[in-house]
Amino acid sequence: MKGIDSFTNKTQLLSKLSIPSTRSQKYRTRSSPLIVPRYHRVLAHIDGSDPPSKTDPTYENWTEIDAIILQWNYGTISDDLLTWVLEPDSTAYEASFKIQNIFLNNKGPRAAALEHEFTNLTLRAMSSLEAYCQRLKDLANVSKIWQVN
Incomplete structure (x- = not known):
């Protein structure tokens, strides 16, 4: 082997x-x-x-x-x-x-959930501006992996 x-x-x-x-x-x-x-x-x-x-x-x-x-x-x-x-x-x-x-x-439902979270994420929901920006970046990266536009 x-x-x-x-x-x-x-x-x-x-x-x-x-x-x-x-x-x-x-x-x-x-x-x-x-x-x-x-x-x-x-x-x-x-x-x-x-x-x-x-x-x-x-x-x-x-x-x-x-x-x-x-x-x-x-x-x-x-x-x-x-x-x-x-x-x-x-x-x-x-x-x-x-x-x-x-x-x-699960691609379709996952794409919809990612889009919903990205669109509705607010700075108020995050602990800091840095955390907010990081979460947006993470969601964008996950969307790329799932080939979600």
Whole structure:
């Protein structure tokens, strides 16, 4: 298997795929979800590539790495989404596919909600002018990700 095969490398991958703890870290993770897997050469776990067969000598290593990526996927979504995605014996690809479908199926209502929040946000509702400007910027950036005009 390309990429990760030793315990040390798996441990390093897990630490690098740490769960984002702040809102800005979660935003950066959601805005560029393929960068980390591509960098660590584990994109095959979420792009629909077939896993090795159970008789393949690399299968056990593949399942361990897949579990790390699955854990990372679960840690980057809200608890509400987690209840829709969490399934026993799921692979990282299956979870990623479900997450993608949830967002794609929710695009219209999400776009309307973003537009409504952007239009109706007032300075009075925010703690400071800086917070107000940051929230407007965040909404604009999220709209770009969702390709909302």
